[in-house]
Amino acid sequence: MKRILALGLGGWMLLISGNALAQEKNGKVLTLQQCVETGLNNNLDVLQAGLRMETGKINWNQARLNMLPDLNASAGSGINQGRSIDPFTNSYINQQVNYSSYGASSGVTLFRGLSMQNAVKQNALAYEASKMDWQQVKDNITINIILAYLQVLTNQDLLALAMTQSALSQEQVKRLEIMNADGAIKPSELSDLRGQYANDQLSIIGAKNSLEQSKLSLARLMNIPYDKSTQLEKIDAAAFATRYDITPDSIYSTALEQFAQIKAVDLRQASAYRGIKVARGQLFPTLSFNSNVNSNYSSAARNNIFLGSGEVPTTDYVMINGAPSYVITRQNNFASEKIGYGKQVKNNIFYSFSLNLQIPIFNAWSQRNRIRQAKIDFKNAEYVASTTKTQLQQSIEEAHINMTTASERYKTLLEQVQAFTESFKAAEVRFNAGVGTSIDYLITKNNMDRANSNSIQAKYDYALRTKILDYYQGKQLW
Numbered sequence: 001m002k003r004i005l006a007l008g009l010g011g012w013m014l015l016i017s018g019n020a021l022a023q024e025k026n027g028k029v030l031t032l033q034q035c036v037e038t039g040l041n042n043n044l045d046v047l048q049a050g051l052r053m054e055t056g057k058i059n060w061n062q063a064r065l066n067m068l069p070d071l072n073a074s075a076g077s078g079i080n081q082g083r084s085i086d087p088f089t090n091s092y093i094n095q096q097v098n099y100s101s102y103g104a105s106s107g108v109t110l111f112r113g114l115s116m117q118n119a120v121k122q123n124a125l126a127y128e129a130s131k132m133d134w135q136q137v138k139d140n141i142t143i144n145i146i147l148a149y150l151q152v153l154t155n156q157d158l159l160a161l162a163m164t165q166s167a168l169s170q171e172q173v174k175r176l177e178i179m180n181a182d183g184a185i186k187p188s189e190l191s192d193l194r195g196q197y198a199n200d201q202l203s204i205i206g207a208k209n210s211l212e213q214s215k216l217s218l219a220r221l222m223n224i225p226y227d228k229s230t231q232l233e234k235i236d237a238a239a240f241a242t243r244y245d246i247t248p249d250s251i252y253s254t255a256l257e258q259f260a261q262i263k264a265v266d267l268r269q270a271s272a273y274r275g276i277k278v279a280r281g282q283l284f285p286t287l288s289f290n291s292n293v294n295s296n297y298s299s300a301a302r303n304n305i306f307l308g309s310g311e312v313p314t315t316d317y318v319m320i321n322g323a324p325s326y327v328i329t330r331q332n333n334f335a336s337e338k339i340g341y342g343k344q345v346k347n348n349i350f351y352s353f354s355l356n357l358q359i360p361i362f363n364a365w366s367q368r369n370r371i372r373q374a375k376i377d378f379k380n381a382e383y384v385a386s387t388t389k390t391q392l393q394q395s396i397e398e399a400h401i402n403m404t405t406a407s408e409r410y411k412t413l414l415e416q417v418q419a420f421t422e423s424f425k426a427a428e429v430r431f432n433a434g435v436g437t438s439i440d441y442l443i444t445k446n447n448m449d450r451a452n453s454n455s456i457q458a459k460y461d462y463a464l465r466t467k468i469l470d471y472y473q474g475k476q477l478w
Helices: 002-026 032-042 044-065 115-181 187-222 248-258 260-281 341-347 366-432 438-472
Strands: 070-080 083-085 092-094 097-111 286-298 302-320 323-338 350-358
Touching (some): 115 187, 115 260, 248 260, 248 366, 286 341, 366 438
Antiparallel strands (some): 097 286
């Protein structure tokens, strides 16, 4: 009976240790840090928040690049058939002409009411806010993975406890079967213990289901395939849950400086304020500088080459001594030569430069409405920041109350476990001696089992509550 008693009082702790050793031999044991890191690398919410951060960075970079001059090039080629204008001489011709044109242009905005500079600052703040959003999502996933991890450990301990309870009931059933065969006990006592043993078996089935469900929840957070053989490294929940003497006000003050969500809403508020300046800048005149360079080619372009001059008769004549004498004139001789492609392009280059001032006078009040909308966005950002801080303070107060309650509950349950364990010892001694009834024995056993189960859950619950307070202070969570 001493062996049975030892099993009933402390055997479940040995069973847990044996399970941990078996897990290590399987080589599939995950630590809390591995689970968190896997979740941060695979979780969809974290990945999408990272993409939103990259989008914010692209927008910021583009806002800066918008201040640089632009540079564009153009090229065109075509054929004209029939009467057209020679692009080389601007005269009418009636032939097929192949033509090409080339150009490059560049422009830069010199002044726009500082709208572009404020847009850079606005997008920079939005990018910083997206980084804080990303960090907040990672923190949320981290605390959820810790919760799921502790739930798996809780269910493992509850399963080990259920198996220990079943083993204890089985030992009693075996003992009573021998005594019943000898006619030393009432048959009802054996049937009572058999019913308790069946109830313990049902508890094991339920505990196994809860354990696998919690593993599945953890795998879902980590975004990995569910593997029934996966085991978790045991942790000392008592050491994991440190004593908390920090007041809610102190935690809130730290959270205002460290909590990523608070930084994000403050940055978005500052970004919205810059948005007002961006909209106001659009009311100012825009001064810009532009330049162009162009050239063209025409297949109709030709060049006349001087070959020399000579005397040729004409149809004109003069009368000399009554006889006509034809006039001879000097004529220059030219040869027509097609101008080469490269030579045309080089010779036809021309440049242009311009300084432009655009003054907005009336545009259906569109820009002033943009300013009003920017002010509304800023006011909304103020509301969001204020409400977020209020909700944060309320959440911290609630978390601190829950932590205090969990601590007191855990201490009380430890005392209850000790009290019911002593009661069970006495009831077991009386029952084994044939003095006590099976009813008394089962009542005290169920009380002790329920107290042990509640204390296991309370231990991990208290550990989680302390981690939530660490979470609000931006501390390392594992």
